[in-house]
Amino acid sequence: MSRDQTELRTPHPRLSHPLMGADIGTLLQQFATHRPLPMHVLPFVAMTLASALVRTPFSLCERAWTAARTRHQEMPSPVFIVGHWRSGTTHLYNLLSRDPRFAFVSPLATGLPWDFCLLGRVLRPLLERALPEHRFIDQVKVASDAPQEDEIALASMQTLSFYHGLYFPQRLEWWFDRGVFFDGASVREIRCWRRQIRYFYRKHALMQPGRQLLIKNPVYTARVKELVRLWPDARFIHIHRNPYVVFQSTRHFYRKLLHELALxxxxxxxxxxxxxxRYPRMMQRLIDDVAELPASHAVEIGFDTLEQAPLETLRGIYAALGLGSFTxxxxxxxxxxxxxxxxxxxQYLFPPTDNQRVSERWRSFIEHWGYATSPTQARLDPEVGGVVR
Structure with missing residues (x-):
């Protein structure tokens, strides 16, 4: 079915939209690229631009303030949690972030990536009251100190992010390939991404001194080699999950986020x-990149193992990566x-046609991680509570 034959869903942007924290340059570039936008979205566009203009002096002050305090700062290489969306990365992130030795991205930094050190301190009470009770995609609670992934923040600082495909979904596939694999990205754009991620991480090191940064981002599943270029001593934890569940849950993930974020x-x-x-391409990129790392720099776990034996699994991660005592x-x-x-x-249904497509298209990875290749024989994790039907 072509796009013009398909019933289009109408966007309804809210003031809580992530682009409210973007800089003026990123906004102008994106709004110009995707014009014309629907008339009823234009007031939102005006508000994001006005917000960016008002914040610009504060953002410049924060950049100067950060530069002065991090000029001679040594930041430990981060620990990255990777894995395809809906593979359990958030659960693992929440568990590991209980370690007081780790720093992580806060909701405030996600919403105000340019300004969370200075202006964010002043606005924090107001912004915390505006936080949703749960994430859009599931019932995971959102607290003011809950760890967040960095991708939304980075999407507000430059244009190489698959989230721009969720904001402007008429080119979702194009944005996904640029934002995840850097397909078609110019040298200038990649340098900009590197510059902004370094800046964003330095600010976290400044605000949470003496702690090692813990980052969760499914996008980095396909970007291990790029991250190692920036932090040669970085550690990686890959979590995988039953692919039949991943497919259904990722479909739900996209539908929910498009409803909330599309412009x-x-x-x-x-x-x-x-x-x-895209799943096979991401997984193969991960396998190839991790194969080049020292054994002590990467570890792999299954979501079902983490759920069944969380303490033992975490203890094994600490030992494998040399993260210190878990006790x-x-x-x-x-x-x-x-x-x-x-x-x-x-909870999800598992139609036979979906199961068959997953089995055919992802077979090599299903076998690689030891899941049943026949969906009628695959016993799934507790989320499903039984056999795929």
Whole structure:
């Protein structure tokens, strides 16, 4: 079905949209590239531009303030959590962030990546009241101190991010390939991404001194080699999950985020092919990149193993990557696990046609991680609670 034959969904941007924290240059470039936008979106466009203009002097002050305080700063190489979307990266991130030795990205830094050190301190009470109770895509609580991934923040600082495809979904596939694989990106754009990620991380090191930065971002599944260029001593934790669950959950992820973030009319008819085609490329890129790392720089775990034996799994991660003793961290992790209580994950149906496509298109990775290649025989994790039907 072509785009013009498909019923388009109408965007309804909110003031909580991530682009409200973007700089004027990123906004002008993106709005100019994707014009014309629907008439009812134009007031939102005007508000984002006005917000960026008002913040520009504060952003410049923060840049100078940061430069003066980090000129001779030595920042430990980060620990990166990678894995395809909906593979358990957030759960692992929440567990590891209980370690007080780690620094991580806060909701405030996500919403105000240019200004969270200075202006953000003043606006913090107001911004915290505006936080949603749960994430858009599931029932994971959003607290003022909850760790966040850095991709939304970086999308507000430059243009190489797949989130721009969610903001402007009429070119979702194009933005995905640029934002994840750097396809078609110029040397200048890649240098800009490197400059902004360094700047964003330096500010976190400044605000949380003496701590090692812990970052979770599914995009980095396909960008291990690039990150090693920036931080040669970086560590990587890859978490994988039953691919039949990943497909259904990722489809849900895109539908939810497009509903919340799109600034253009969009349809969902291309989502399945986007997921089916990009998953193998991301996974193969990860396998190839990790193969070049020292054994002590990367570790791989399964989501089901983490859920069934969280403490033992985390202890193994600490030992494999040389992160120090897990013993002193264990009480913090146990307290967090107790807080989860009766949390219920999203439930999905598993139509035979979907199962067959996943089995055919992702077979080599299903076999690589030891999952059943026949969906009728694949016992899934507790999210599904049974056999794929």
């Amino acid at each position: 253009q009319p969009y349809d969902e008819s291309h989502l399945d092919e986007l997921i089916l085609s 002193q961290v264990q009480p913090h992790v146990e307290a967090y696990l107790a807080e989860l209580g009766e949390y219920r994950k999203n």
